[in-house]
Amino acid sequence: TPNVEAKSAVIKLFEEKGLGTGTTNYKLRNCGVSRQRYWGAPIPFVHCDDCGLVPEKVENLPIALPEDVEITGEGNPLEKHPTWKHTTCPKCGKEATRETDTLDTFVQSSWYQFRYATDPKKWNEVGIDKEDVNYWLGVDQYIGGIEHAILHLLYARFFTKMLRDLGFIDALKEPFERLLTQGMVLKDGAKMSKSKGNTVDPDKLIEEYGADTARLFTLFAAPPQKELEWNDSAVEGAFRFLKKLYDRSSKVTQKSLPKIDQGSLSKEEKLARVKVYEALKKSTDVYESTFAYNTLIAACMEALNALDKQSNEQVWAEGMYILLHLLEPITPHICAELSEMLFDSANLKAKIDVLEEVFVQDTLTLAVAVNGKRRAEIEVDAGAAKEDIIAMAKEQVAKWLEDKNVVKEIVVPNKMVNLVVK
Numbered sequence: 001t002p003n004v005e006a007k008s009a010v011i012k013l014f015e016e017k018g019l020g021t022g023t024t025n026y027k028l029r030n031c032g033v034s035r036q037r038y039w040g041a042p043i044p045f046v047h048c049d050d051c052g053l054v055p056e057k058v059e060n061l062p063i064a065l066p067e068d069v070e071i072t073g074e075g076n077p078l079e080k081h082p083t084w085k086h087t088t089c090p091k092c093g094k095e096a097t098r099e100t101d102t103l104d105t106f107v108q109s110s111w112y113q114f115r116y117a118t119d120p121k122k123w124n125e126v127g128i129d130k131e132d133v134n135y136w137l138g139v140d141q142y143i144g145g146i147e148h149a150i151l152h153l154l155y156a157r158f159f160t161k162m163l164r165d166l167g168f169i170d171a172l173k174e175p176f177e178r179l180l181t182q183g184m185v186l187k188d189g190a191k192m193s194k195s196k197g198n199t200v201d202p203d204k205l206i207e208e209y210g211a212d213t214a215r216l217f218t219l220f221a222a223p224p225q226k227e228l229e230w231n232d233s234a235v236e237g238a239f240r241f242l243k244k245l246y247d248r249s250s251k252v253t254q255k256s257l258p259k260i261d262q263g264s265l266s267k268e269e270k271l272a273r274v275k276v277y278e279a280l281k282k283s284t285d286v287y288e289s290t291f292a293y294n295t296l297i298a299a300c301m302e303a304l305n306a307l308d309k310q311s312n313e314q315v316w317a318e319g320m321y322i323l324l325h326l327l328e329p330i331t332p333h334i335c336a337e338l339s340e341m342l343f344d345s346a347n348l349k350a351k352i353d354v355l356e357e358v359f360v361q362d363t364l365t366l367a368v369a370v371n372g373k374r375r376a377e378i379e380v381d382a383g384a385a386k387e388d389i390i391a392m393a394k395e396q397v398a399k400w401l402e403d404k405n406v407v408k409e410i411v412v413p414n415k416m417v418n419l420v421v422k
């Protein structure tokens with residue numbers, strides 16, 4: 001990119017003129033990794049009067065925290081524990097004292113993905129298994145709160161590069177490819193939190209409406225990046241949609257995806273297919289990149305409404321086949337049940353192609369303007385000739401053309417006809 005090229009050009013110029021040289025600035029400063037806290041990984045070092053600071057023997061790792069600890073709110077509980085810190089020196093065997101500081105949580109959160117990617121069967125032999133790490137990482141999509149967006153990612157990058165330089169992992173440029181920071185849940189305008197006591201118990205929602213309604217409602221309320229204002233009445237809407245979806249399963253009379261002759265369909269039937277395939281088209285983007293599940297749910301709701309306005313059995317079968325396929329990750333229980341009942345679950349495993357023919361419109365609505373002012377609309381065949389379109393347009397706006405000369409006829413394809421008169 002130009003700015004990166006410019007940077008090296010500027011450095012080169014400065015070096016040529018003897019004005020300065022290029023250098024790399026590191027903005028991460030030294031930072032303490034230890035804390036005087038119980039809740040952290042113990043630092044596996046022992047203080048010996050004779051040997052000084054001695055690392056614990058590998059076979060004694062990991063050093064576990066004591067469970068009979070007394071949390072008083074004062075001082076370090078590990079320091080005050082009666083026995084935990086007393087041990088022997090790994091080097092000379094004399095009485096010695098454990099390090100009672102623990103590692104701050106950021107130390108572990110900076111590289112846990114490498115450990116998680118390592119097969120647990122290998123955990124006793126290696127900390128990080130290169131082969132497993134190469135297979136699973138980097139992380140394609142990271143999801144977390146905004147409070148972790150800066151420092152945690154900075155530390156994780158540092159650890160990744162450090163572990164790479166030390167040879168524990170192979171070349172991995174960045175630990176995380178993409179980050180999604182989820183929005184907070186608000187109730188009556190305030191952040192929902194246990195300390196404020198304004199939380200909503202999802203168990204009650206699940207008890208009353210079922211898990212699918214709770215899931216649909218939550219995902220429909222807002223895109224995950226945005227704040228979500230909890231609204232009890234919207235739960236009803238989600239519940240009604242699922243009841244309707246369940247009810248419409250009775251419209252399906254065939255077990256597989258039908259081959260539909262688009263030419264034989266009525267306007268309503270065609271529109272229903274357009275809505276169903278619009279939802280299908282949207283789904284790839286939503287599931288793979290934007291996570292705007294609310295827009296996909298809205299598209300599915302529109303599709304079900306459009307299906308309701310026609311009664312073609314094939315269009316219904318196709319519509320339900322696709323809608324259940326699309327909604328399955330969002331409302332898995334109802335979709336699994338209906339899919340099994342209607343299609344032997346074939347629709348859940350299928351890769352369904354978007355049929356572009358569905359979107360080909362056979363008629364178009366064009367605006368007709370006279371001297372730039374919109375006067376009427378005409379509906380024309382998609383393949384209509386320009387002369388026919390103009391003739392039809394003139395007929396529609398005849399009263400504005402009386403006693404005038406048409407000096408210019410402009411057809412903007414698929415949009416409008418403009419007649420300039422004098």
Ligand SMILES: [Zn+2]
Pocket residue numbers: 048049050051052054089090091092093094096
């Ligand atoms: Zn010693």
